[in-house]
Amino acid sequence: MLFNSYAFLFAFLPATLALYFLLGRRSATAAIGFLALASLIFYGWWNPRYLLLLCGSVIFNYLVGRYFARSPQRERGDRAVLWLGIAGNLALLGTFKYAAFFAVNANALAGLALPIPHIVLPLGISFFTFTQIAYLVDAYRKEVREYRFIHYGLFVTFFPHLLAGPVLHHAEVMPQFAQAKSLRFDAENFAVGLTIFAIGLFKKVVLADGIAEFATPVFDAAGRGVTLSFLAAWGGVLCYTFQLYFDFSGYSDMAIGLARLFGIVFPANFNSPYKAASIIDFWRRWHMTLSRFLRDYLYIPLGGGRCHPLRRHANLMITMLLGGLWHGAGWTFVIWGGLHGLYLVFNHGWRALRKRWFPRYALPPASARALAQLLTFLAVVVAWVFFRADSLSAAQAMLEGMAGLHGISKADPYYFGAPQLKGLLAMFVIAWGLPNAQQLLHRYRPVIATYAGEILAPGRLNWRPSAAWALLTAVLLLAAAINLTHVSEFLYYQF
Numbered sequence: 001m002l003f004n005s006y007a008f009l010f011a012f013l014p015a016t017l018a019l020y021f022l023l024g025r026r027s028a029t030a031a032i033g034f035l036a037l038a039s040l041i042f043y044g045w046w047n048p049r050y051l052l053l054l055c056g057s058v059i060f061n062y063l064v065g066r067y068f069a070r071s072p073q074r075e076r077g078d079r080a081v082l083w084l085g086i087a088g089n090l091a092l093l094g095t096f097k098y099a100a101f102f103a104v105n106a107n108a109l110a111g112l113a114l115p116i117p118h119i120v121l122p123l124g125i126s127f128f129t130f131t132q133i134a135y136l137v138d139a140y141r142k143e144v145r146e147y148r149f150i151h152y153g154l155f156v157t158f159f160p161h162l163l164a165g166p167v168l169h170h171a172e173v174m175p176q177f178a179q180a181k182s183l184r185f186d187a188e189n190f191a192v193g194l195t196i197f198a199i200g201l202f203k204k205v206v207l208a209d210g211i212a213e214f215a216t217p218v219f220d221a222a223g224r225g226v227t228l229s230f231l232a233a234w235g236g237v238l239c240y241t242f243q244l245y246f247d248f249s250g251y252s253d254m255a256i257g258l259a260r261l262f263g264i265v266f267p268a269n270f271n272s273p274y275k276a277a278s279i280i281d282f283w284r285r286w287h288m289t290l291s292r293f294l295r296d297y298l299y300i301p302l303g304g305g306r307c308h309p310l311r312r313h314a315n316l317m318i319t320m321l322l323g324g325l326w327h328g329a330g331w332t333f334v335i336w337g338g339l340h341g342l343y344l345v346f347n348h349g350w351r352a353l354r355k356r357w358f359p360r361y362a363l364p365p366a367s368a369r370a371l372a373q374l375l376t377f378l379a380v381v382v383a384w385v386f387f388r389a390d391s392l393s394a395a396q397a398m399l400e401g402m403a404g405l406h407g408i409s410k411a412d413p414y415y416f417g418a419p420q421l422k423g424l425l426a427m428f429v430i431a432w433g434l435p436n437a438q439q440l441l442h443r444y445r446p447v448i449a450t451y452a453g454e455i456l457a458p459g460r461l462n463w464r465p466s467a468a469w470a471l472l473t474a475v476l477l478l479a480a481a482i483n484l485t486h487v488s489e490f491l492y493y494q495f
Contacts, residue, residue, distance in 0.1 A: 001045035024183030101329035166269035166289035182263035193260030200253025208247035215239035233401025242427035
């Protein structure tokens with residue numbers, strides 16, 4: 001089931017909210033159990049067969065976590081059980097997500113004749129797998145305090161985050177399910193949640209899906225080997241740059257808003273990343289819960305930044321390469337991750353070099369930040385080519401066009417014209433000129449800060465429960481509802 005569908009908006013969501021709060025008046029266990037069941041129905045709507053996979057994963061990880069709860073101190077054998085639990089999760093993920101990729105490459109490199117499995121990727125498998133790996137590691141470290149199965153099951157399956165994040169941390173979310181106030185309808189929670197959801201739905205249905213009609217034909221043409229001109233290639237990649245931005249930003253806002261309707265506050269997952277003034281800053285703003293997971297459960301265990309600079313740079317590259325592979329089973333994703341790894345290495349290197357050799361030389365702050373934002377944005381856009389391209393040859397065709405190797409021709413059938421330009425200008429204004437949803441509602445604690453001090457007040461433009469904001473929310477919902485005739489999946493579903 002999709003958030004941007006009539007079935008969800010006008011049937012599933014209102015019925016689930018009403019029954020949850022009705023049961024919450026009588027029994028916390030019944031309400032939580034019902035919400036977990038409703039989340040399973042939400043997941044199974046797409047393909048009921050994968051409910052067994054999800055439930056099996058939840059039960060397996062819960063039992064491993066309970067094993068660590070038998071003693072307040074680590075005991076002999078705990079590490080082996082932890083590795084067994086992690087291996088079980090990675091085996092599940094690898095079977096469904098990477099089996100075909102590895103078979104194809106083994107056949108090509110080693111001359112084997114392995115059968116190529118044709119497996120439909122279960123929705124959300126990367127997200128609920130990473131969420132549970134983090135839970136196991138923290139249970140092993142004796143940092144978990146909640147072991148009730150019903151709460152754990154809801155923590156993993158809670159439908160707002162189940163399909164495309166954020167990657168939840170048990171310490172942030174599980175205690176909220178145990179609070180009595182989360183079981184009662186709250187007008188403020190409803191107003192805050194509905195506003196954030198409306199902003200997210202508008203981003204997805206109107207902005208992201210609207211610009212997608214310009215991006216998709218260009219990348220499809222590159223995949224067919226069509227020669228692209230400078231304007232066509234840059235127009236296509238910029239349209240995709242904002243399609244992905246508003247698609248993923250929209251989903252993140254909807255997830256946060258839906259959770260808030262149920263009295264649950266999610267961690268921030270998206271904080272205007274195109275305003276970043278460095279790649280380091282970009283990864284503190286883009287898919288923030290994933291970058292936090294990679295930092296806490298991969299980069300730091302590898303040694304993090306506490307070791308020799310060369311080792312630190314190697315740790316960054318390993319983390320980003322695996323982060324790229326997490327996004328998809330293909331060499332284009334590996335290259336995308338590798339590019340961001342190189343960006344981060346150069347970013348750290350430049351900071352060290354500048355601090356040592358040029359401590360007194362700097363542009364005026366406003367000029368320096370504008371230049372840094374532009375360079376960061378261009379670097380991100382180039383990397384998006386590999387993220388979106390269906391093959392290395394398609395990425396090469398896009399990059400050749402962007403480099404101007406095939407000229408600047410208005411005769412190109414994929415010429416970047418006035419409709420695309422108007423759409424992009426609107427996207428630029430919204431992405432750079434307006435505060436995001438978390439900033440608009442910062443007075444009402446819309447999210448848990450993933451990184452300290454990340455949500456800044458927007459100045460004069462502050463949301464408050466008023467008739468004007470209610471009218472704007474209604475307009476956003478109406479505009480989105482009108483455009484629901486062509487329902488499209490979220491881009492991050494495929495990851």
